[in-house]
Amino acid sequence: MQIEIKNQKLNEQKETTRIVFVVAKDFTHSWIEDKDTLSMLDFKAENEECLFVATHNILYVGCESLDADDIRLAAAKAYEYLQKTTLRQACIGTYSLDCPGINIKAMVEGFTLASYTFNAYKSKKEISKFQKIILCLEDYSRSDVSMETANKALNAGTIIAKATNFAKEIVNAIPHDMTPLALANVAQTLSALPNVTCEVMDKDFLEAQGMNAFLAVNRASVHPPKLIHLTYKPEDAKKRIIYVGKGLTYDSGGLSLKPSEHMVTMKADKSGGAAVISILKGAAELKLPFEIHAIIGATENMIGGNAYKPDDVLIAKNGKTIEVRNTDAEGRLVLADCLAYAQEFKPDLLIDMATLTGACVVALGEFTTGVMGHNETLKASFAESCAKSGELSGTLPFNKHLKKLIKSSVADISNISSSRYGGAITAGLFLDHFIEEENKDKWLHLDIAGPAYVEKAWGYNPFGASGAGVRANLYWMIDEAKK
Ligand code: BES
Ligand code: ZN
Ligand code: ZN
Numbered sequence: 001m002q003i004e005i006k007n008q009k010l011n012e013q014k015e016t017t018r019i020v021f022v023v024a025k026d027f028t029h030s031w032i033e034d035k036d037t038l039s040m041l042d043f044k045a046e047n048e049e050c051l052f053v054a055t056h057n058i059l060y061v062g063c064e065s066l067d068a069d070d071i072r073l074a075a076a077k078a079y080e081y082l083q084k085t086t087l088r089q090a091c092i093g094t095y096s097l098d099c100p101g102i103n104i105k106a107m108v109e110g111f112t113l114a115s116y117t118f119n120a121y122k123s124k125k126e127i128s129k130f131q132k133i134i135l136c137l138e139d140y141s142r143s144d145v146s147m148e149t150a151n152k153a154l155n156a157g158t159i160i161a162k163a164t165n166f167a168k169e170i171v172n173a174i175p176h177d178m179t180p181l182a183l184a185n186v187a188q189t190l191s192a193l194p195n196v197t198c199e200v201m202d203k204d205f206l207e208a209q210g211m212n213a214f215l216a217v218n219r220a221s222v223h224p225p226k227l228i229h230l231t232y233k234p235e236d237a238k239k240r241i242i243y244v245g246k247g248l249t250y251d252s253g254g255l256s257l258k259p260s261e262h263m264v265t266m267k268a269d270k271s272g273g274a275a276v277i278s279i280l281k282g283a284a285e286l287k288l289p290f291e292i293h294a295i296i297g298a299t300e301n302m303i304g305g306n307a308y309k310p311d312d313v314l315i316a317k318n319g320k321t322i323e324v325r326n327t328d329a330e331g332r333l334v335l336a337d338c339l340a341y342a343q344e345f346k347p348d349l350l351i352d353m354a355t356l357t358g359a360c361v362v363a364l365g366e367f368t369t370g371v372m373g374h375n376e377t378l379k380a381s382f383a384e385s386c387a388k389s390g391e392l393s394g395t396l397p398f399n400k401h402l403k404k405l406i407k408s409s410v411a412d413i414s415n416i417s418s419s420r421y422g423g424a425i426t427a428g429l430f431l432d433h434f435i436e437e438e439n440k441d442k443w444l445h446l447d448i449a450g451p452a453y454v455e456k457a458w459g460y461n462p463f464g465a466s467g468a469g470v471r472a473n474l475y476w477m478i479d480e481a482k483k
Contacts (some may be wrong), residue, residue, distance in 0.1 A: 001079075001112070001131060002131060002132045003133045003135060003154060004133070004134050004135065005147065005150045006091075006134055013091045013136060014057070015057075017058070017059060018056075019059050019082075019091070020059070020060050020093075021095060023063050023095070033056055043062075045062030048076075059082065068388065069390040071106040075106070075108075076113055078090075079110070082130045085129075087130055088129055088132065089131060091134040092134070092136070094136070094137060094139055094145055096145045104154065108154050109157045111133055111161075112157065113165065116165040118464050137150055156478075160474050164466075166278045166467075167274040167277070167278035167465065170186055171268050171274045171452065171467075172267075175250035178267070180223050180249055183247055183270065183296065184200040187228045193284045193285065195233050197233075198229070199229045203215070203218075205227065206337075210315065210316075211316075213336050214333065214336075216312065218300070219308050220305075226298040227295070227296070227341070228294075228298055230276075232284040233291050234287065234288075234289060234291070237291035239291070239349065240290070240348045241351070241477065242295065243276035243292070243473075244350070245294065246296075246353070247274075248270055253328035254301045254302065255308075257328075262358075269331070269355050271468065272469075273297070275473075279470055282474045292477075296338075297335065297337065308324060310325055310326060311323075316336045317337045320336075322415055331355070331356045332427055336430075336433070343435070348442060349442050350443045351473070352431065352444075352446065354448065356428075356449055357423050362423075369468060369472065370393075370447035370449075371395045371396070371444065372428035372444070372446075372447070374398070375443070381480075382472070384479070385475040385476035385478075386475065386476065396428065398425060399425075402429060403432075405422070406418075415430065451466055451468035452466060
């Protein structure tokens with residue numbers, strides 16, 4: 001799907017279908033030509049409802065407000081409607097009353113996110129005829145959006161949404177195909193981008209580094225582990241931002257085997273890894289002024305005679321000993337070693353992303369990312385940018401009482417809490433044991449277990465992977481670059 005900007009009047013595109021937003025259920029706006037028809041057909045303009053008025057070749061779409069996320073939603077619904085028709089293109093105005101760049105960017109994101117379909121495993125691929133959206137700068141609102149502003153917004157919106165779709169494609173791939181090696185190969189393709197390099201480390205490296213927690217999780221898998229390290233290093237980078245992603249290409253639970261109904265969707269346990277790869281891709285394409293690293297611990301968590309066991313004690317890379325009480329709490333073991341590795345590169349900011357706990361989904365619901373860390377300012381700035389991106393986040397607070405629940409009688413720390421409550425936070429506090437003192441205030445932990453995989457479509461997220469965390473972090477870095 002292509003989006004083109006034209007310095008032309010929307011109303012002059014009579015031969016092309018026009019998409020018209022009905023904003024705030026208000027039919028009195030000057031741009032609504034079919035007031036009577038809409039009333040007659042009882043069009044309510046609710047929930048991004050679509051109505052096609054053939055006589056004027058106009059698709060009306062309900063848009064709750066001109067806030068960025070409402071624009072994203074309406075654009076996505078318009079696209080969904082159009083791609084089911086035989087139409088090839090449509091045009092739309094900019095609704096640039098207040099913030100031209102922001103609104104155009106949001107619209108582009110909505111269209112591009114909606115254009116993603118996952119049909120790799122369908123024998124008959126449905127190919128939509130719909131190919132092009134024309135954004136007309138001269139519409140009913142104001143005509144002072146410059147071509148330059150509009151093109152910048154188009155470029156940024158496209159990069160951000162395509163990076164999100166890139167993550168979806170990785171996560172949706174089945175575990176048989178997207179093995180740790182295959183994930184590493186996807187990461188390698190990004191080294192074609194300017195200033196991007198990719199290193200992939202094998203089992204020997206992990207052994208030499210003493211990454212025994214990561215290795216233990218991999219032990220019963222037929223696929224060797226991979227430590228993937230992508231770097232984007234522009235000239236005169238302002239800061240070094242290091243992302244660490246959980247890349248469990250499959251989580252069966254290990255010997256603490258998951259019940260079958262919980263095992264389905266565990267191909268999505270690589271969502272943190274997919275997100276950090278895609279964030280780096282987006283950041284490099286946006287040419288953000290930061291040195292960015294994406295470090296992914298890629299492995300499966302399987303069963304077998306050589307599997308690691310509840311009762312084992314592991315010595316992590318940083319020398320801490322971990323009592324294994326549940327092999328299904330494997331993500332934190334992989335991350336523990338990857339976080340220790342990441343800190344050797346002296347980050348200014350360190351962010352880990354993981355589908356870490358079911359408890360986070362219980363706490364915040366399936367739409368929201370759990371944000372944890374010690375630095376209140378950092379958490380607040382992330383939350384602010386995250387909201388602009390249209391992603392939802394909620395902060396989960398650490399406290400000293402929860403910290404005590406992961407004490408172990410036989411090792412330095414246990415991999416599960418002794419209580420059934422507060423599991424998202426105790427997992428975060430487990431990771432805290434692997435954050436060095438000097439980095440405590442530089443660290444953010446994002447639990448994306450809820451939003452990473454969509455089982456019932458919501459907003460502009462279709463069934464399957466959502467690319468959770470990609471837009472939030474790209475928006476956050478764009479805001480950081482302005483500081
Ligand atoms: N990958 C899961 C967490 C998860 C659950 C992600 C649901 C997405 C949806 C993780 O490895 C896990 O199994 N965690 C356990 C931890 C428990 C054993 C302390 C969990 O959440 O049940
Ligand atoms: Zn698990
Ligand atoms: Zn897991």
